[in-house]
Amino acid sequence: MTVDDRFEQDLMETVRDRVIDPRSAIITGPVSDWATDFSHAEPEWAADPYLIQDELRERCPIAHTERFGGGWLPTRYEDVAAIAYDTDRFSSRAIIMSNVRPPLELAPVGGVPPISSDPPFHHDARKLLLPAFTKTEVAKQEQATRAFCHALIDELQGQPVIDAARDYAQHIPMRVIADMLGFPPEDGPQFREFVEHALEGVNAPPEERVPRIQKLFDYLLTQIRDHVDNPRDDLTTYLINIELYGQKLAPTHVAGTMSLLLIAGIDTTWSAIGASLWHLAKTPADRERLVAEPGLLPTAIEELLRAYAPVTMARLVKADMHWNGVDMKADDWILLSFPAANRDPAQFDRAGEVVIDREINRHAAFGLGIHRCAGSHLARMELRIALEVWLERFPDFSLADPAAVTWATGQVRGPRTLPLRIG
Template structure:
């Protein structure tokens, strides 16, 4: 890089493979928040900027005219599958968002709650009898798959195949070629479902999307595939991760567990507070015009990573942010994003989490973490807990 193009300040950090991140992603990002500059450049992964304050993250999320969603990976991958509407900028983004939003409003997903309760009770009845479990694989990765499949219209007899596809796709150990092959397999399932519903619509979300109109026309097949692929990935991984990080905290917070057992009415607040404390997405953006951010000079063509936990960890937004408390008047965070790309499925995710915790504390109650030594994290733009061994009596 020529001298005139030197980026400063520099602070080396690997958002995918940093050792501290893999040991405990939240502890490492907190350490970064306290030790690194407000916005800094790292030479990892071809070189990119990192936001390290709530203010910088908020600006990146709220200004798509400067910080584009054109590429959703660092380094940029021009061949990545387009994910509508996540990888679109205004004004192209808005009509798709408007089309999809009604399917995810509270009143639209409310009828699904009874089924979510059924699946959760069934899953936990089976789990409770064991006295212990590896929580990520046996509980957290199963429930969202069932919810998504029913909502979207996939046949439930394919549940085990789908769960295997999802867990392998998101595994940190999956090689890029393996992940690409799995993406093609997912696309194959989506294509089959979309074609069958085009021929014979049913009472499910994909059938309703197929007959919807955007700018006075029906969606084309490629657009339906793109929307489906985004929903497949976002709908399955997000709740799994929120649930896993939340349960890891609760395994070490006896007082909060006791409160949830004694007074289940605190559970919605508990869900919100755990989302605030353990948000797990770091959003990549592509810079399309020169700009200044927290004193750093960013140039068009650079990439920047905006870790969402930083908003919930800001002392000006949340008093004593390191502490988990259900006594807050407001739970200010960006676990579901902020701005035009705020997660469409946030009401569904909250519902799944609330139903799960109610069922867990009702049927199992107290639990603890078994130290197995493999509770490592997955780095990247969507962080995850790889394993969580729990036991109860």
């Protein structure tokens, strides 16, 4: 069997294995009570999850839902942290809460290693990626990233209103990740489609979900074939050739990691850049201060990450148990909200406010525990460069129409449309 055949056969088997859980009846529509019927797929959540989470933290700190086959939503920092660190009772084999529960046989690797991997496999799979995301390696990309941000703004110069999410924020991580993986940068529109289908279409019926997964893996297979035929110095060639336990990575491991880098690497940073620009557009005092004190930006970025943490992860309960006052069942979902943890007043002073010069800021925007984001240095670099260039080129901007701002649904939240008035 050729390398191409091996990849294709294994990848198609992986897609077929992503079955819809028969207990996961698709439930849509308005939430009746967030304590007993929560859903991160509904527009109320996308519009403002913070009010919901704050109310739950006071009334019902571990909410429950029958949607998605059953799940739990902890809203206190201590509970989120406890689950994130507890790999004995909570599995990461699925990190997107949806109507798809990957079979137990996928553990400990999961579909998108290492973020979907459980110990002990997780440690070794994660270690393979770390060299590409060190501060030294990330610093090598700063110049190109800055030049690309300026090029984007060159194209926007002169427009009185700019959609900063569509025409600026989304393109920056698309270009960075495409360069790292060795993908054609002109494939950006496909990347957006993959992101939206994977993270925002979690409540779509099976006849829609499965073909979307298939389309992503078809694309990855095409890129793998091209890299097998034309090796180059990028992450895809590295993943194809690297060995773990004396053997090359399984094709499903290669493609799963590529899909993780492509989807999570784009959407998280796209969302963080957009949310930061949204805040600065609606908060002139903070915008003016950062323009006057550019040295404050790194501190401000940490606060913007805390206040508008884009990422919520999921876990699966390993076995029936009574945990912190609730009765969890095996394979119940846990929606692990780092945004809720970041706004817990028991953990942060003035938790609901954005304090851009906050000095002590041990936020959980990049996660907690063994799955803390391996690409945090890259994300910080992209966010910093994106804001530096924007503030340099457009020091005066505001929301053109607050009602026109829309936010992504699902587990990565950020502006999808963000019309800003320049000047």
